[in-house]
Amino acid sequence: MNRRQLSSAALFVLALIQGCVGADGGAVKSFHQGHSEKAAEGPVQQVQALWENRTITTPDVANRGAPLIGLAGRIYFFGEEVGHPRTVKGTLTVDAHEILPDGKTRMLERWEIDPRTLMKLGRKDTIGWGYTVFLPWSSYRPDIGRVQLQAKFVPEQGTPLFTEQSSVSLRQDSPPVISSNIIPTSGRK
Numbered sequence: 001m002n003r004r005q006l007s008s009a010a011l012f013v014l015a016l017i018q019g020c021v022g023a024d025g026g027a028v029k030s031f032h033q034g035h036s037e038k039a040a041e042g043p044v045q046q047v048q049a050l051w052e053n054r055t056i057t058t059p060d061v062a063n064r065g066a067p068l069i070g071l072a073g074r075i076y077f078f079g080e081e082v083g084h085p086r087t088v089k090g091t092l093t094v095d096a097h098e099i100l101p102d103g104k105t106r107m108l109e110r111w112e113i114d115p116r117t118l119m120k121l122g123r124k125d126t127i128g129w130g131y132t133v134f135l136p137w138s139s140y141r142p143d144i145g146r147v148q149l150q151a152k153f154v155p156e157q158g159t160p161l162f163t164e165q166s167s168v169s170l171r172q173d174s175p176p177v178i179s180s181n182i183i184p185t186s187g188r189k
Helices: 003-018 115-120
Strands: 046-051 056-060 066-078 090-099 105-113 122-124 129-136 146-155 166-169
Touching: 046 146, 046 166, 056 129, 066 146, 090 115, 090 129, 105 129, 115 122
Parallel strands: none
Antiparallel strands: 046 066, 056 066, 066 129, 090 105, 090 146, 122 129, 146 166
16 A cells, blocks of 8 residues: 555544544534644653554545555653643654464554654544554454554654553454334324
């Protein structure tokens, strides 16, 4: 997948995750606030990641809407103290390893998000400034139950920073159950 396709997919999933469009196609209020408020300034000293514990499937706009499976999460950057996330300029790399039954890991995939694309993914949410990332998973297999994810951030100026390695158990969502309850009206049954 080339950089343009990755950017398109990431922006599309970002819109889905933010809740910009409801199930009925109408606009809904997002908990993301946009770029209107200035973020905390200063050097970044910590990187934190919150990962979805499931795969995300979205239509691949570059391939006629074919299903595109990936991993998604939210990345936050902090100064010396956690509490006021910052906006950043730099490159984000995420490595995914399969966690095997014996506890060993095997490299699955690596994604690199360039500074320009990363900047487009930044939004303020209830925690503060953060970056929603969608990682198209080309080596996905349904039998993979656990992955280990780690992000590395290389700022334009400064030294690389790493998130802690996160073990993510991937749950397989079952199809929704649709039921119909007929509620009597006017006292009739």
